[in-house]
Amino acid sequence: MKTKAVRLYGKNDLRLEEFELPEIKDDEILVQVITDSLCMSSYKAAIQGEDHKRVPNDVATNPVIIGHEFAGNIIKVGSKWKDQFKEGEKFAIQPALNYKGSQASPGYSYPYFGGDATYTIIPHEVMELGCLLHYDGESYYDASLAEPMSCIIGAFHANYHTVPGKYEYNMGIKEGGKMALLAGTGPMGLGAIEYILNCDRKPSMLVVTDIDEKRIERAKAIFAESNQKGVELIFANTKEIEDVPAYLKELSGNTGYDDVYVYAPVEPLLEQADKILARDGCLNFFAGPTDTSFSAKFNFYNVHYSSTHIVGTSGGNTDDMIESLKMTESNLINPSVMVTHIGGLDCVAEATLKLPKIPGGKKLIYTNIDLELTAIEDFEEKGKTNPVFAKLDEIVKKNNGLWCAEAEKYLLSNLSK
Structure with a gap:
């Protein structure tokens, strides 16, 4: 055929x-x-x-x-x-x-x-x-x-946290912890927010950053009526902020973040993420670069004394x-x-x-x-x-500006060959 x-x-x-x-x-x-x-x-x-x-x-x-x-x-x-x-x-x-x-x-x-x-x-x-x-x-x-969505889910399962004094790892994000998504209002970031608000292990705080106000406003509109289910959801435009790590740490109550995800392959973003990690914080580099030599600075003093660490996933x-x-x-x-x-x-x-x-x-x-x-x-x-x-x-x-089952059915019934 x-x-x-x-x-x-x-x-x-x-x-x-x-x-x-x-x-x-x-x-x-x-x-x-x-x-x-x-x-x-x-x-x-x-x-x-x-x-x-x-x-x-x-x-x-x-x-x-x-x-x-x-x-x-x-x-x-x-x-x-x-x-x-x-x-x-x-x-x-x-x-x-x-x-x-x-x-x-x-x-x-x-x-x-x-x-x-x-x-x-x-x-x-x-x-x-x-x-x-x-x-x-x-x-x-x-x-x-x-x-x-499975790629997003896989990234959340890949994070891990250590048990002080033991050689043990607890897989997944820290339940009840503080989380940040950097460059997080693109399609995968929005999918991540949707998953975080509805999965079985949630942070207490989720800070989502971007430098595109239009994307931030769309994200706010999408999740404005969502049940946050105990998660404090904060959107932050960091474009005009001089010291982004200091600003983000202040939002966290100066504790830093247990789980930080970077959704764009941008060197300054990775360095921001490193600087806002809490003790035992896990940085997940989600965005895949095309440059095979892509790199960024990482604080290894904190790796040694504060148990910060980094992971990455490529698909679920x-x-x-x-x-x-x-x-x-x-x-x-x-x-x-x-x-x-x-x-x-x-x-x-x-x-x-x-x-x-x-x-x-x-x-x-x-x-x-x-x-x-x-x-x-x-x-x-x-x-x-x-x-x-x-x-x-x-x-x-009628569906908060989102594509939906009713729209799909109408499209297929009116435009299919």
């Missing part, structure tokens, strides 16, 4: 093409993709091409489908998996494969397996690793966003993904706080290559429609000449 997909041929070379998929094997599964969320990792793969560690060297002659944050419907199940998966079920994908030491991953490495496609073939290793996941939620976008594991899906299915978290744009398959190539320059948060793609990348905040203006956008604007305004 035919599929339409965005394929990578080399550096800055993405092409939307229609081509034939092979018949699935007994150990494979055919799926229809409904949603894919664009990720900065796809941008990095697109600009690096064959130099990227997950992209094959022969990509110029054997192109790969991009996109790895995707969800949809199971269409056909190979005989090996018929007792585990059923046609018509919704699915989500954990893309962080590690099959027999291979770096191969959907969105980077496979000619017929990726998220920016109408149909795609899931290879046997995905099922063998338990990375094809059942999803029973109402909407497809939630399942797509479970992947970035399958348990993190399952936690994200279960919380979404139970309406405990709302991943749509990350979404600021929607679009169709036809806008993916251009949007991916320009991703760092496009403001806002997550760009959510519906692969079975043609639609230019459109900001949710532009629905009202577009609605003046387009009744579909007028209705979408009405729907999201």
Whole structure:
């Protein structure tokens, strides 16, 4: 059968093409993709091409489908998996494969397996690793966003704290402690706030910084009506503050912070984070740099005498993904706080290559429609000449300006091919 997909041929070379998929094997599964969320990792793969560690060297002659944050419907199940998966079920994908030491991953490495496609073939290793996941939620976008949410969740599980006088570690953030998210009003930061307010281990204080007032105001609006559930949530614009560490420490009551997350690969941010750590404070460097020699100063006097430490994660594991899906299915978290744009398959190539320059948060793609990348905040203006956008604007305004299940259903019923 035919599929339409965005394929990578080399550096800055993405092409939307229609081509034939092979018949699935007994150990494979055919799926229809409904949603894919664009990720900065796809941008990095697109600009690096064959130099990227997950992209094959022969990509110029054997192109790969991009996109790895995707969800949809199971269409056909190979005989090996018929007792585990059923046609018509919704699915989500954990893309962080590690099959027999291979770096191969959907969105980077496979000619017929990726998220920016109408149909795609899931290879046997995905099922063998338990990375094809059942999803029973109402909407497809939630399942797509479970992947970035799982990265956020994994980072919170990766933090640790020591037990004085013992060689023991307590994994996770410090319950009842003080936490800071630096550069924390981007899409992943907003997802982190949503998780923090609803997970089973919460800090007593959460300080979120940024230097973009528009992003801060949007974050305040999103969480204005949220139940803070015992967490003191403070947003701080540090752009004009001369001594940021002193200001942030003062906000903490001069104790410093038990858990500090840095959401942008910026040297001064890391050095700020180091300076505001409390005793036994854990700094989590969440943002992945493209510069292989990226570095920053770290106070090793405090490492020795105050037990400060640093960790980093690159993606979540399958348990993190399952936690994200279960919380979404139970309406405990709302991943749509990350979404600021929607679009169709036809806008993916251009949007991916320009991703760092496009403001806002997550760009959510519906692969079975043609639609230019459109900001949710532009629905009202577009609605003046387009009744579909007028209705979408009405729907999201009822939902605190956020994308939602009702909006998805309306979009799919009115624009699907």
